[in-house]
Amino acid sequence: MQDLKNYIDENKDRFIEELFELIRIPSVSSKESHKEDMYKAAEWIKTKLIKEGVDHAEVMETQGHPVVYGEKILNPALPTVLVYGHYDVQPAEPFDLWKSPPFEPEVRDGKIYARGANDDKGQMFMHFKAFEYLLKTNQLPCNVKFMIEGEEEIGSPSLGKFCEDNKEMLKADVILVSDTSMLGPKTPSITTGLRGLAYMEVEVTGPSHDLHSGLYGGAVANPLNVLCQMIASLQDENGRITIPGFYDDVEELSKEEREEMARAPFDMEEFKKHISINDVRGEKGYSTPERTGIRPSLDVNGIWGGYTEKGAKTILPSKAHAKISMRLVPHQESGKIEQLFIKHFEAIAPKSVKVKAEFLHGGEGYVSPTNTVAYQAASKAYETTYGIKPIPVRSGGSIPIISLFEKVLGTKSILMGFGLDSDAIHSPNENYALEQFYKGIETIPHFYKNFVEMSK
Amino acid sequence: MQDLKNYIDENKDRFIEELFELIRIPSVSSKESHKEDMYKAAEWIKTKLIKEGVDHAEVMETQGHPVVYGEKILNPALPTVLVYGHYDVQPAEPFDLWKSPPFEPEVRDGKIYARGANDDKGQMFMHFKAFEYLLKTNQLPCNVKFMIEGEEEIGSPSLGKFCEDNKEMLKADVILVSDTSMLGPKTPSITTGLRGLAYMEVEVTGPSHDLHSGLYGGAVANPLNVLCQMIASLQDENGRITIPGFYDDVEELSKEEREEMARAPFDMEEFKKHISINDVRGEKGYSTPERTGIRPSLDVNGIWGGYTEKGAKTILPSKAHAKISMRLVPHQESGKIEQLFIKHFEAIAPKSVKVKAEFLHGGEGYVSPTNTVAYQAASKAYETTYGIKPIPVRSGGSIPIISLFEKVLGTKSILMGFGLDSDAIHSPNENYALEQFYKGIETIPHFYKNFVEMSK
Numbered sequence: 001m002q003d004l005k006n007y008i009d010e011n012k013d014r015f016i017e018e019l020f021e022l023i024r025i026p027s028v029s030s031k032e033s034h035k036e037d038m039y040k041a042a043e044w045i046k047t048k049l050i051k052e053g054v055d056h057a058e059v060m061e062t063q064g065h066p067v068v069y070g071e072k073i074l075n076p077a078l079p080t081v082l083v084y085g086h087y088d089v090q091p092a093e094p095f096d097l098w099k100s101p102p103f104e105p106e107v108r109d110g111k112i113y114a115r116g117a118n119d120d121k122g123q124m125f126m127h128f129k130a131f132e133y134l135l136k137t138n139q140l141p142c143n144v145k146f147m148i149e150g151e152e153e154i155g156s157p158s159l160g161k162f163c164e165d166n167k168e169m170l171k172a173d174v175i176l177v178s179d180t181s182m183l184g185p186k187t188p189s190i191t192t193g194l195r196g197l198a199y200m201e202v203e204v205t206g207p208s209h210d211l212h213s214g215l216y217g218g219a220v221a222n223p224l225n226v227l228c229q230m231i232a233s234l235q236d237e238n239g240r241i242t243i244p245g246f247y248d249d250v251e252e253l254s255k256e257e258r259e260e261m262a263r264a265p266f267d268m269e270e271f272k273k274h275i276s277i278n279d280v281r282g283e284k285g286y287s288t289p290e291r292t293g294i295r296p297s298l299d300v301n302g303i304w305g306g307y308t309e310k311g312a313k314t315i316l317p318s319k320a321h322a323k324i325s326m327r328l329v330p331h332q333e334s335g336k337i338e339q340l341f342i343k344h345f346e347a348i349a350p351k352s353v354k355v356k357a358e359f360l361h362g363g364e365g366y367v368s369p370t371n372t373v374a375y376q377a378a379s380k381a382y383e384t385t386y387g388i389k390p391i392p393v394r395s396g397g398s399i400p401i402i403s404l405f406e407k408v409l410g411t412k413s414i415l416m417g418f419g420l421d422s423d424a425i426h427s428p429n430e431n432y433a434l435e436q437f438y439k440g441i442e443t444i445p446h447f448y449k450n451f452v453e454m455s456k
Numbered sequence: 457m458q459d460l461k462n463y464i465d466e467n468k469d470r471f472i473e474e475l476f477e478l479i480r481i482p483s484v485s486s487k488e489s490h491k492e493d494m495y496k497a498a499e500w501i502k503t504k505l506i507k508e509g510v511d512h513a514e515v516m517e518t519q520g521h522p523v524v525y526g527e528k529i530l531n532p533a534l535p536t537v538l539v540y541g542h543y544d545v546q547p548a549e550p551f552d553l554w555k556s557p558p559f560e561p562e563v564r565d566g567k568i569y570a571r572g573a574n575d576d577k578g579q580m581f582m583h584f585k586a587f588e589y590l591l592k593t594n595q596l597p598c599n600v601k602f603m604i605e606g607e608e609e610i611g612s613p614s615l616g617k618f619c620e621d622n623k624e625m626l627k628a629d630v631i632l633v634s635d636t637s638m639l640g641p642k643t644p645s646i647t648t649g650l651r652g653l654a655y656m657e658v659e660v661t662g663p664s665h666d667l668h669s670g671l672y673g674g675a676v677a678n679p680l681n682v683l684c685q686m687i688a689s690l691q692d693e694n695g696r697i698t699i700p701g702f703y704d705d706v707e708e709l710s711k712e713e714r715e716e717m718a719r720a721p722f723d724m725e726e727f728k729k730h731i732s733i734n735d736v737r738g739e740k741g742y743s744t745p746e747r748t749g750i751r752p753s754l755d756v757n758g759i760w761g762g763y764t765e766k767g768a769k770t771i772l773p774s775k776a777h778a779k780i781s782m783r784l785v786p787h788q789e790s791g792k793i794e795q796l797f798i799k800h801f802e803a804i805a806p807k808s809v810k811v812k813a814e815f816l817h818g819g820e821g822y823v824s825p826t827n828t829v830a831y832q833a834a835s836k837a838y839e840t841t842y843g844i845k846p847i848p849v850r851s852g853g854s855i856p857i858i859s860l861f862e863k864v865l866g867t868k869s870i871l872m873g874f875g876l877d878s879d880a881i882h883s884p885n886e887n888y889a890l891e892q893f894y895k896g897i898e899t900i901p902h903f904y905k906n907f908v909e910m911s912k
Binding site for chain 1: 486487547609637651655657662666668670671673677687688735736737738744751752756759760762763765766770772781809810816852853854877880882
């Protein structure tokens with residue numbers, strides 16, 4: 001693949017222009033108002049795949065946003081790689097914190113700034129360009145299938161059924177995914193673990209309407225105060241989650257496994273500096289990488305209620321709301337955690353309020369062994385382009401669909417991420433370094449080659 | 457005053473039409489966008505006072521929204537009543553909960569529905585109509601001054617200086633205020649106590665930008681979780697406020713005083729039913745009327761942070777905010793409580809976050825004795841129009857300016873409120889019963905007459 005670097009260099013501006021076309025479509029899956037954009041993005045991807053030379057591509061309906069499927073079958077006897085990605089993005093709010101508009105991508109200081117620049121339009125598109133290269137230069141060594149969905153950011157509610165309904169079509173030897181990060185621009189890593197997720201929305205209702213806080217304050221339960229108390233009580237002074245049964249299925253890693261994990265480079269001062277905090281905070285007895293890698297967590301993702309504009313309004317509000325999500329470790333089941341949460345939340349509510357807790361979305365954790373052909377092929381690919389062996393890492397993030405693929409399709413995934421922790425995915429000013437984008441396009445063809453050779 | 461009832465009856469539709477003109481001006485003092493409306497409302501009041509026959513009226517500038525002052529001096533030797541009211545209103549949000557638009561008043565089932573219908577445009581306007589009657593029928597027994605301000609709902613920040621600067625002009629024997637409630641439509645009462653207020657806004661900052669809750673959750677302090685924990689810790693399991701020194705100046709009432717208070721009718725089932733709650737909640741050891749009447753309270757008036765729209769966004773937000781207000785009892789000083797709050801809030805913040813606490817507004821509580829001429833004059837006036845003697849009541853609300861009047865002008869106030877607890881002031885669908893409005897206009901002239909006679 002001696003022409004690979006040249007090919008990227010000669011076409012790099014075109015790659016970016018193409019990616020920008022996709023980024024400009026605001027395909028926010030969680031918002032009804034963007035429904036048309038979802039189809040626009042899906043059609044764009046289909047057209048692009050066809051142009052790049054797949055035998056066949058189509059926009060396939062699901063119960064929610066459509067999935068784009070495409071395939072290039074060279075020879076049924078060859079191995080098959082299924083590329084998974086997603087064309088939907090997180091909402092871009094709060095808009096006023098963006099230095100440039102989220103859906104008008106621009107390059108500053110060698111980075112693409114836009115919603116979806118990394119997650120996952122940018123990372124997904126690397127696969128399109130790697131495929132383009134392999135096909136144009138007659139070096140594609142295996143069959144390739146693409147499954148690009150539009151509901152990853154809302155928990156992939158339709159993809160389970162889609163996989164069930166299309167098992168034969170999706171048959172593959174490995175699922176290749178770029179939707180994760182690596183440890184640093186010079187420290188490649190492969191994600192070998194993901195956390196599961198149970199995302200809840202809760203509502204606490206006090207009086208039937210907002211009351212005057214002078215006339216009633218002190219005598220009537222204030223749902224905001226109550227919600228704060230309930231949320232506070234979900235964690236103890238050691239940072240442990242107090243929901244009964246929550247830790248029942250949490251695997252305690254051995255001393256050896258934790259020592260092995262601790263070998264991954266981690267710079268506490270750099271970590272704190274990057275996000276401007278004076279101190280970290282989490283479950284007692286675990287290191288920062290362990291707190292995100294092997295331990296579950298509980299975070300309030302949003303809270304609202306009462307008067308929130310400028311100035312003072314002296315009300316005792318009727319309702320309080322919060323979005324609360326728990327990251328789960330492998331073996332914790334999101335459905336079970338959902339039930340434990342609801343039961344506990346109702347149990348701790350004082351009689352003076354009414355509460356509702358609703359499951360918004362979730363999924364299971366995942367652990368991938370490092371002794372598979374796919375892992376070794378990916379490891380060697382990174383080593384070729386980065387010059388050093390990648391480190392296996394357990395990530396705190398969740399891609400619920402990865403465990404679902406294994407369950408429904410019986411296929412393992414390999415997570416070749418090229419994002420960086422500083423990319424601000426899910427945040428204002430999401431970005432993706434051009435260097436990472438091009439390095440990804442360069443690394444992926446090596447994975448194909450290694451995977452086919454090692455599979456022999 | 458035998459023609460009083462007739463006069464009201466003959467002019468009642470006109471009274472409402474005039475009041476509606478004022479209500480239609482959305483004079484929301486807390487919002488910059490309504491600045492012009494404040495002047496519109498002030499000019500309207502000035503014009504109205506002149507039309508009704510004051511010697512002189514003017515819109516007087518302050519550091520904030522203007523004060524309307526007007527006076528009718530019959531004879532400097534006669535007693536002088538200073539009528540205080542306010543033309544500003546609370547914000548009307550949330551608009552979607554209003555059955556009719558807040559600034560388009562309408563009468564339904566014998567009640568005026570609008571923002572300001574009661575608080576304080578409706579109640580204030582009763583005084584204008586009572587004055588009109590007394591003057592037109594040559595029965596005005598004393599001098600009258602009007603001071604109508606535009607900043608009551610934001611804590612009257614400019615009125616202290618205004619009073620200081622205009623002591624001579626504002627000289628009076630009593631200040632007459634209708635900005636409170638009575639116990640029921642057939643149970644008149646006079647407010648003899650008010651709570652003070654310290655209204656704070658707090659901000660908790662975690663990381664410098666929103667983070668991905670998967671990649672960081674469990675290892676980085678989430679400002680929403682932290683804010684909930686901090687707020688929860690401000691009250692103990694007995695509903696007592698935990699801020700050190702908070703209760704130092706709280707007066708413990710004697711057994712006799714509490715027994716006297718307990719004589720006021722209070723129907724717990726009715727109370728709960730009216731606001732649709734299953735149970736009350738408050739400081740252990742005190743009854744519901746005591747919890748609002750003689751005990752301080754702490755309420756979260758608003759809270760916000762993170763992702764609050766539809767669907768799920770898995771962020772660990774950078775910032776969390778809340779508006780927290782404390783109702784204070786007489787002798788607690790809002791300035792001292794502000795300092796105690798800030799000191800405590802900073803002290804309980806974990807090192808992993810930064811906190812800011814800001815005082816938005818406040819004022820002192822007030823207790824009025826029942827053995828004054830003003831109280832007796834008011835009591836007799838209610839007795840004349842309602843047929844029964846009013847009950848003295850300590851209200852949970854705050855009118856910070858009342859204690860300020862005493863301090864700066866040396867004048868006691870008499871709180872002749874005609875609102876009802878069901879009027880939903882500060883809430884959507886604020887309303888004011890026509891019956892109460894007319895009864896107020898009927899009662900006020902008797903107060904003037906009694907006050908002058910009893911002062912002799």
